[in-house]
Amino acid sequence: MRRYFKENSWQIITLILGVLLIVSLFTNGFSSFNLGNNKEEIGNDVVDFINNELLQGQAVATLNSVTEENGLYKVNVNVAGQQIDTYVTKDGNLFFPQGVPLEDTTQTNDNQPTQGTGEVIRQDVDIESSPAEGSKDAKVTIVEYLDFQCPFCKRFFDQTLIQIRSKYVDTGKVKIVYKHFPLSFHPEAEPAALASECANEQGKFLEYHDLIFENQAQLSSSIYSTLAQQLKLDMNKFNDCFASKKYLNKVQDDYIEGQSKGISGTPGFLINGRLVSGAQPFSVFEQIIEEELGNRPITNTGNTIQPTGSAGGCGIPSGNTAVEPSQPSFVDGVSEDDDPFIGSENAPVVIVSFEDYQCPFCKRAFDQTFPSLKKDYINTGKVKYVYRDFPLSFHPYAQKAAEAAECAGDQEKYWEYHDLIFTNQAQLSDTIYSTWAQQLGLNVNTFDSCLSSGKYAQEVQKDFADGQKYGVSGTPTFFINGNKLVGAQPYSAFKSLIDQELNN
Numbered sequence: 463m464r465r466y467f468k469e470n471s472w473q474i475i476t477l478i479l480g481v482l483l484i485v486s487l488f489t490n491g492f493s494s495f496n497l498g499n500n501k502e503e504i505g506n507d508v509v510d511f512i513n514n515e516l517l518q519g520q521a522v523a524t525l526n527s528v529t530e531e532n533g534l535y536k537v538n539v540n541v542a543g544q545q546i547d548t549y550v551t552k553d554g555n556l557f558f559p560q561g562v563p564l565e566d567t568t569q570t571n572d573n574q575p576t577q578g579t580g581e582v583i584r585q586d587v588d589i590e591s592s593p594a595e596g597s598k599d600a601k602v603t604i605v606e607y608l609d610f611q612c613p614f615c616k617r618f619f620d621q622t623l624i625q626i627r628s629k630y631v632d633t634g635k636v637k638i639v640y641k642h643f644p645l646s647f648h649p650e651a652e653p654a655a656l657a658s659e660c661a662n663e664q665g666k667f668l669e670y671h672d673l674i675f676e677n678q679a680q681l682s683s684s685i686y687s688t689l690a691q692q693l694k695l696d697m698n699k700f701n702d703c704f705a706s707k708k709y710l711n712k713v714q715d716d717y718i719e720g721q722s723k724g725i726s727g728t729p730g731f732l733i734n735g736r737l738v739s740g741a742q743p744f745s746v747f748e749q750i751i752e753e754e755l756g757n758r759p760i761t762n763t764g765n766t767i768q769p770t771g772s773a774g775g776c777g778i779p780s781g782n783t784a785v786e787p788s789q790p791s792f793v794d795g796v797s798e799d800d801d802p803f804i805g806s807e808n809a810p811v812v813i814v815s816f817e818d819y820q821c822p823f824c825k826r827a828f829d830q831t832f833p834s835l836k837k838d839y840i841n842t843g844k845v846k847y848v849y850r851d852f853p854l855s856f857h858p859y860a861q862k863a864a865e866a867a868e869c870a871g872d873q874e875k876y877w878e879y880h881d882l883i884f885t886n887q888a889q890l891s892d893t894i895y896s897t898w899a900q901q902l903g904l905n906v907n908t909f910d911s912c913l914s915s916g917k918y919a920q921e922v923q924k925d926f927a928d929g930q931k932y933g934v935s936g937t938p939t940f941f942i943n944g945n946k947l948v949g950a951q952p953y954s955a956f957k958s959l960i961d962q963e964l965n966n
Contacts, residue, residue: 501528504550505537582760584735585723589639591712593658593667595627596637602734602754604636604747607643607720609728610654610674611681614741618729619675625744630751640671641716643728646822647856650681653704655713657686660703664695710888714822793932796941798848801925802867802876804836809846811839811943811963813956816850816929818937819864819883820857820890826950827938828884834953839960849880851925852937859890861922866895866909868918873904 505528526538535550550556587605604626608615623638630636644651654674661670673689674681690700703709720730724737731738731747734754738746752758796814813835817824839845853860863883870879882898883890899909912918929939933946940947942959 501530501535501552504528504535508537508548508550509539582736585732585737586735587639587641587719587723587732592639592641592716593662593671594637594639595668596631597634598637600631600635600637602630602636602751603639604751605639605641605732607641607716607725607728607730609643609645609648609651610658611648611651611678612645612728613678615729616675616678617741619672622741622744622747626747626751629748635755636751640667641720642713643717643720643725643730644713645728646854649856649858652710652713653683653686654681656707656709657689657704659709659712660700661690661693661695663703664699666693666695669693707888791946792944793941793946794944796932796944797928799850799925799928801848801850802871802880803846803848804877805840805846806843807846809844811845811960812848813845813960814848814850814941816852816925816932816934816937816939818852818854818857818860819867820860820887821854821937822887823950824938825884825887828881831950831953831956835956838957844964845960850929851922852929852934852939853922853926854937859892861919862892862895862913863890864922864925865916865918866898866913868921869909869912870899870902870904872912873908875902875904878902 505525509525528538529536530552531549533552535552537548537550539546539548589603589605592605606618626636626638631638642655644655658667658670658674661667670689670693673692677685677689686704687697687701690697723732725739727739729741733747733750736750736754738750749758749761753760798812798814817827835845835847840847851864853864867876867879867883870876879898879902882901886894886898895913896906896910899906932941936948938948938950940951940956942956943963945959945963947955947959
């Protein structure tokens with residue numbers, strides 16, 4: 463969560479920044495603050511406001527510094543390892559979440575790209591298996607990475623796509639290819655993507671795509687079959703496809719591919735491989751398309767087109783590139799809290815992980831990194847691996863899945879249940895927990911009684927609170943002998959830190 467981090471924590475931060483900036487623009491800042499009388503008090507009060515009113519437990523802001531700048535107090539805060547400058551008037555009455563230096567503006571007043579230098583930077587993308595519209599021989603290909611629940615994707619659909627279709631797609635000059643980039647804080651984005659692929663099986667992707675955006679405000683688990691019926695699809699075939707999550711791997715592959723190509727939010731576009739971010743106005747697309755058609759000189763080469771002003775996006779950060787998972791930093795006194803662990807109790811290296819069972823990046827770490835950690839370090843007595851829960855509020859099954867694993871632990875099957883959850887993450891639902899308990903040969907009545915009573919609800923929330931205290935703001939987050947490592951990092955990152963600790 464946490465880039466847009468290329469991992470998970472960026473999503474929360476950039477969403478917050480977007481909301482803050484929009485609010486400040488329309489309200490001339492945040493007022494009615496009751497802030498302190500000196501800059502230290504003001505800084506602390508600003509952080510309290512961000513944590514209590516904006517983040518509300520989904521991340522943690524901490525104060526770095528308060529300095530004077532241009533007649534204001536500049537309050538620098540840390541959120542998930544990212545340094546953010548905010549501004550407050552010296553009387554403490556107005557809070558501005560972001561300053562925009564006018565002299566550094568990188569686009570002209572009509573939102574045209576600025577002059578670039580050097581060769582055009584392009585990304586190659588495989589488009590063969592993705593739904594598309596337009597002539598296969600079109601000179602310009604636009605690849606859109608979309609999130610069906612993102613309001614900025616809808617803005618692009620409502621205001622810009624219709625013009626691109628009319629001027630370029632219908633005339634054979636442009637082909638549009640659609641790929642999925644469902645953000646974790648949009649719970650209906652992935653189901654909508656899966657439904658659209660099931661409609662694509664019956665040759666109706668574009669019609670279904672348009673229906674979803676026309677009905678975005680009504681997105682829910684019950685609407686996908688209704689939209690399919692409107693298009694007169696074979697309902698048995700559609701429902702079987704949707705219920706089985708037949709295209710889950712494809713949707714996730716699109717997402718991972720998008721990250722690798724520099725997509726950091728939605729909508730994100732590659733126009734003949736040139737990266738454009740956000741719900742840009744038609745004039746921006748027109749400029750680049752005409753350049754690619756050879757009708758205008760190329761005005762932007764090495765610089766990515768980023769959203770400014772109203773050209774916003776879901777999960778898009780304020781910088782020009784996606785933010786990498788944070789580098790290791792040390793946190794003293796990270797507690798294991800008698801939580802489940804695997805490995806030698808007296809191992810010289812202790813990894814305390816804070817994870818969310820519904821987080822796709824936690825599953826990635828489980829699939830790609832954990833097996834090597836277990837083989838090379840846990841099973842050899844060098845590492846003790848402690849699992850602590852950090853269920854994010856926008857993952858509806860994360861809290862209960864964590865409680866279910868604890869209930870399985872009552873019957874000495876914690877790690878087996880932990881592995882089952884991640885192995886079958888796509889099947890998480892309110893009704894699946896007893897099924898998995900039965901698969902493990904647990905006493906199901908005892909298990910069900912434990913889960914329904916909420917026996918471990920407070921324990922899970924204590925993990926979450928402790929994680930916040932240690933600066934956890936996204937999952938997965940690991941502490942390797944106190945060295946903080948954020949995100950689904952590659953095995954090499956763990957190996958480097960573990961070997962360093964072993965050598966010490």
